[in-house]
Amino acid sequence: MLTLENVSVNYGAIEALTGVSMHVEQGEVVTLIGANGAGKTTTLRTITGLLQPRQGKVIFEGEDISAKPTHKLVARGISMSPEGRGVFANLSVRENLQMGAYLKKNKTEIAADMERAFKMFPRLKERESQKAGTLSGGEQQMLAMGRALMSNPRLLLLDEPSLGLAPLVVHTIFEAIDEIKSKGTTILLVEQNAHAALGHSDRAYVLETGRIVMEGPSKDLANDPRIKEAYLGE
Amino acid sequence: MDTFVQQLINGLNIGAIYALIALGYTMVYGILRLINFAHGDVYMVGAFAGYFLALSLGLAAAPSFLSLGIVLVGSMLIAAVVGVIIERFAYRPVRKYSRMTTLIMAIGVSLLIENLFVAQIGAAPRAFPDFLGSQSQLPYRLFGNAAISKAQIVIFLVSVALMVLLQWIVYKTKVGTAMRAVSFNLNSAKLMGINTDAIISLTFGIGSALAAAGGVLTAQYNPNIDPLMGILTGLKAFVAAVLGGIGNIPGAVLGGLLIGAAETFVVGYGHHIGIASTYRDAVAFAILILVLLIRPSGLLGSTVQEKV
Numbered sequence: 438m439l440t441l442e443n444v445s446v447n448y449g450a451i452e453a454l455t456g457v458s459m460h461v462e463q464g465e466v467v468t469l470i471g472a473n474g475a476g477k478t479t480t481l482r483t484i485t486g487l488l489q490p491r492q493g494k495v496i497f498e499g500e501d502i503s504a505k506p507t508h509k510l511v512a513r514g515i516s517m518s519p520e521g522r523g524v525f526a527n528l529s530v531r532e533n534l535q536m537g538a539y540l541k542k543n544k545t546e547i548a549a550d551m552e553r554a555f556k557m558f559p560r561l562k563e564r565e566s567q568k569a570g571t572l573s574g575g576e577q578q579m580l581a582m583g584r585a586l587m588s589n590p591r592l593l594l595l596d597e598p599s600l601g602l603a604p605l606v607v608h609t610i611f612e613a614i615d616e617i618k619s620k621g622t623t624i625l626l627v628e629q630n631a632h633a634a635l636g637h638s639d640r641a642y643v644l645e646t647g648r649i650v651m652e653g654p655s656k657d658l659a660n661d662p663r664i665k666e667a668y669l670g671e
Numbered sequence: 672m673d674t675f676v677q678q679l680i681n682g683l684n685i686g687a688i689y690a691l692i693a694l695g696y697t698m699v700y701g702i703l704r705l706i707n708f709a710h711g712d713v714y715m716v717g718a719f720a721g722y723f724l725a726l727s728l729g730l731a732a733a734p735s736f737l738s739l740g741i742v743l744v745g746s747m748l749i750a751a752v753v754g755v756i757i758e759r760f761a762y763r764p765v766r767k768y769s770r771m772t773t774l775i776m777a778i779g780v781s782l783l784i785e786n787l788f789v790a791q792i793g794a795a796p797r798a799f800p801d802f803l804g805s806q807s808q809l810p811y812r813l814f815g816n817a818a819i820s821k822a823q824i825v826i827f828l829v830s831v832a833l834m835v836l837l838q839w840i841v842y843k844t845k846v847g848t849a850m851r852a853v854s855f856n857l858n859s860a861k862l863m864g865i866n867t868d869a870i871i872s873l874t875f876g877i878g879s880a881l882a883a884a885g886g887v888l889t890a891q892y893n894p895n896i897d898p899l900m901g902i903l904t905g906l907k908a909f910v911a912a913v914l915g916g917i918g919n920i921p922g923a924v925l926g927g928l929l930i931g932a933a934e935t936f937v938v939g940y941g942h943h944i945g946i947a948s949t950y951r952d953a954v955a956f957a958i959l960i961l962v963l964l965i966r967p968s969g970l971l972g973s974t975v976q977e978k979v
């Protein structure tokens with residue numbers, strides 16, 4: 438479904454990704470783990486067209502999307518809950534969700550999708566007309582995910598959805614990830630919480646200073662001594 | 672009391688026009704964090720667009736509300752196109768550089784427009800046709816000695832209607848919600864599938880149309896229009912936007928009305944406290960300095976002030 442071929446990305450003179458190759462197949466949950474600054478966010482920003490690769494290609498459903506603007510990729514079926522949630526603090530919860538459905542015309546379909554988001558995260562329903570800026574971190578994460586789903590993506594990118602959240606909320610978020618997967622949406626999950634990420638994914642890539650250093654089924658990586666030491670704190 | 676009411680009417684009338692122009696500054700700032708120094712010139716372009724439209728359609732000879740309406744809407748459309756072109760060809764290419772670059776570009780665009788107009792049509796003022804008829808400046812007595820003229824009524828009604836329309840667009844429509852989303856977080860907006868460049872164009876278009884309306888309305892009480900008319904008025908409208916809290920739409924309206932009122936009161940009452948009416952144009956800038964010293968975020972702006 439999604440393939441990165443030898444992708445390198447720079448911020449000015451600084452190279453943030455070096456020859457990254459990876460793939461995500463239809464229906465999978467793939468996780469990308471790595472320490473702070475490894476290049477995880479850069480990878481997702483490159484896939485969504487917020488950054489352009491200096492070298493290499495991003496291919497989505499057979500088409501080279503490396504140079505496509507972000508809003509066109511949303512129309513193609515890619516959606517992202519960005520790092521730091523990126524909710525529109527000045528808009529209400531409902532307006533945030535409406536923006537998630539920006540490219541949709543059919544009002545009844547949008548209403549149904551909004552109900553679905555409220556069902557997944559009932560807290561959002563309670564806060565429906567509140568400004569997103571007044572929500573707690575966990576609620577903002579729910580909103581970011583609910584909003585990303587409003588475009589009915591085929592590929593959902595999640596950038597550190599559990600960052601800075603209380604354990605109970607982290608649990609809710611990962612339950613939601615399982616639910617989204619069970620409905621057939623392909624997910625690329627970026628996490629520093631390697632333990633949870635490996636437990637909720639099919640395959641994993643490990644990124645270190647802009648390079649993929651390991652890959653494999655999540656179960657295998659979770660038992661790999663190097664991963665245990667470096668990322669699982671065992 | 673009568674004179675107070677009279678000054679207030681006059682002040683709010685001028686203020687409504689400042690407000691229309693201030694809205695464009697504040698909307699563009701809200702979305703790009705750019706002070707669009709060419710905005711005052713778009714106001715001038717709007718006035719001239721109205722002037723040439725009236726001449727070419729022969730409307731000057733047929734004063735009526737309809738003529739005014741045609742000229743108003745026509746000039747708003749022309750100015751909207753001009754605003755969109757300025758953004759597309761001057762600001763967008765340099766947006767990826769520092770904000771200072773865009774700011775310098777704005778100053779360049781402003782000076783270019785002014786000097787192009789001077790070169791093309793000369794610096795001498797032209798007389799904008801009077802659509803409201805010879806009676807337009809005659810006052811309707813309200814009470815006591817306070818009165819309001821037909822031109823003032825038209826200015827009030829049109830500017831209030833436009834502000835209500837803008838409020839509706841920004842807060843009640845999908846595209847308005849997108850404008851607010853873009854102004855809060857550009858990248859998040861892109862991730863929604865919003866074509867942010869199109870939203871930015873639209874913002875320039877709307878802001879420029881409002882400035883043009885200000886230009887045509889100004890000409891209803893002061894028919895002398897010239898290529899440099901946008902400089903001072905533009906700066907005052909900018910001060911109005913800062914006073915209200917730049918980036919804040921209701922703030923721009925409030926700031927415009929306050930600057931207009933302050934100006935008129937200086938003319939009307941200043942001499943009592945030793946301020947001559949010639950200080951009229953200085954008032955706005957004195958207010959600017961006071962705002963920056965006391966409440967840099969403006970009256971309705973958020974308290975966290977971003978550096979331009």
Ligand SMILES: Nc1ncnc2c1ncn2[C@@H]1O[C@H](COP(=O)(O)OP(=O)(O)O)[C@@H](O)[C@H]1O
Pocket residue numbers: 448451453471472473474475476477478479480
């Ligand atoms: N906007 C930027 N400008 C310059 N360098 C950046 C920028 N964003 C990230 N970087 C650098 O790129 C590298 C990868 O960052 P990032 O992709 O955010 O890592 P991660 O998401 O894995 O924590 C880091 O060294 C970071 O400092």
Ligand SMILES: [Mg+2]
Pocket residue numbers: 477478479520597
């Ligand atoms: Mg990151």
